[in-house]
Amino acid sequence: MDNQELKKIWKEKYLVVPQCLEKLKKISKTATAFNTNIDAIYKIKGSQLETLLKDFNIEAKEIEHITISSFNEPRDIILGITKCFTRGIAEEWVTEDINIYNWLKDNIGYQRLQMGGQGGIIGNTLALLGIKEVIAHTNSHPKLQAEQFLDLSNLLAFDDEGKLRQASLVERKEDTPLIHWIIEFDKGDAFLLDDKTFTCPKSNRFIATYDPCNMNLVMNKDFVSYLNTTKTDYLLLSGFNPLLEKNNGLALIDNAVNVISEWKSSNKDMIIHLEIASTQDKAIRKAIVDKIAPLSNSIGLNERETIDLLEVMGQNTLAKKIENNTTSTNLFDAILYLKKTLKVERIQLHMFGLYLTIQDKTFKHTPENNINGMITASVVSSSKAYNGEITKYEHLTLASDRFVSDIGLSELSNLANKLNKPELLSTGLCNFDDFIITAIPTIIIDQPKTLVGMGDTISSVSLLAGA
Ligand code: GLC
Secondary structure: OOHHHHHHHHHHHHOOHHHHHHHHOOOOEEEEEOOOEEEEEEEOOHHHHHHHHHHOOOOHHHHOOOOOOOOOOOHHHHHHHHHHHHHOOOEEEEEOOHHHHHHHHHHOOOOEEEEEOHHHHHHHHHHHHOOOEEEEOOOOOOHHHHOOOOOOOOEEEEOOOOOEEEHHHOOOOOOOOOEEEEEEEOOOOEEEEOOEEEEOOOOEEEEEEEOHHHHOOOOOHHHHHHHHHOOOOEEEEOOOOOOOHHHOHHHHHHHHHHHHHHHHHHOOOOEEEEEOOOOOOHHHHHHHHHHHHHHOOEEEEEHHHHHHHHHHOOOHHHHHHHHHOOOHHHHHHHHHHHHHHHOOOEEEEEEOOEEEEEEEOOOOOOHHHHHHHHHHHHHHHHHHHHHOOOOOHHHHHOOOOOOOOHHHHHHHHHHHHHHOOOOHHHHOEEEEOOEEEEEEEOOOOOOOOOOOOHHHHHHHHHHHOOO
């Protein structure tokens, strides 16, 4: 079958989206935790980066081998942006140093503010999709944070007095806004340094985070006790990514384990999905694998996060192989390894052009529904990339008339060949060992208006729309 025929087959499958969107409105209660913040978005141009590199006397030979992944001084901000720009990768670096925040505020500024953090982004998306009640955890909720929540009556958070109210109307007066800098850049943009041209291979972003609440995993006690007493269908969990070992991060994870375990014992049927997120501190990453993953039913991650997990699980050879050749076939080995080692019931990779799920035969959602969930996620997330935001119901399906990408089809075809399961290419489904594999080619937007929060959107929509 050629790609044109395959595109028609997948287009037919994508017609299921309106039905899935309707079904989502039947889900009663979902909670998101822990991280909600404000994202300050700035799209940087290659020429601007060039000026900044020169201002800081950074030479071409230095940027070819950037190994750092945290800040010591403002100069490191430029190295972080450059590292991500020249490699087309996404990273988030966190800091306890307010000078980094001030430097960004005074020297870069931002073009717009929007909802940030896995919890906040997923909360907005799920509420817009019409889940009956979405409760978002916020450890800081001043007016500026409230303004990032969509004006929806089914999207709730706790106020100063411990009352559950519409999140966009809550205003906790004493709280400080938690602002993260999201520096985005475009594929094909370039800069010249020491007679060398550096071209950005893939649109992506670098995040600089100074956030005392989320870095200390501060928990809202009303939210914590709410989940101990209220039946909730899904918990979308994340927010361990800004923790640092040197900042008591391991103890904070141990504390979170107690909190989540208690939620689980009073909410036995609740499905917990853990979104891995870019986590630079290796000890924290390892603790997420060892302690948080076992409490989760489902895990979501991208290519980079997959490599990161392999690195802390002693799988350096496979990690290197994927880093050098980020293909569906190499990533499959990693996801299978993670599925078997973490013993989680469902794991989903969202890579460029393809989503892949490996799940137990006994997982609550059927594989057929999971395919429909992934298809819905492909439409919603590409609509977000195309439109720059999804703040109105009609935004959710703006990209729905598009065909799936050639890249996605070729990744899926290579995977089908590797597994010797030709049916995977046109059905998106096959059995493998004791598991079920589902995979779909996705819609790709060539010039996305935004990319931040894509993974969060994909994972949450595909899980819930696959119910
Ligand atoms: C991380 C960042 C946050 C961003 C989110 C997007 O949580 O800290 O600023 O909005 O990732 O996925």
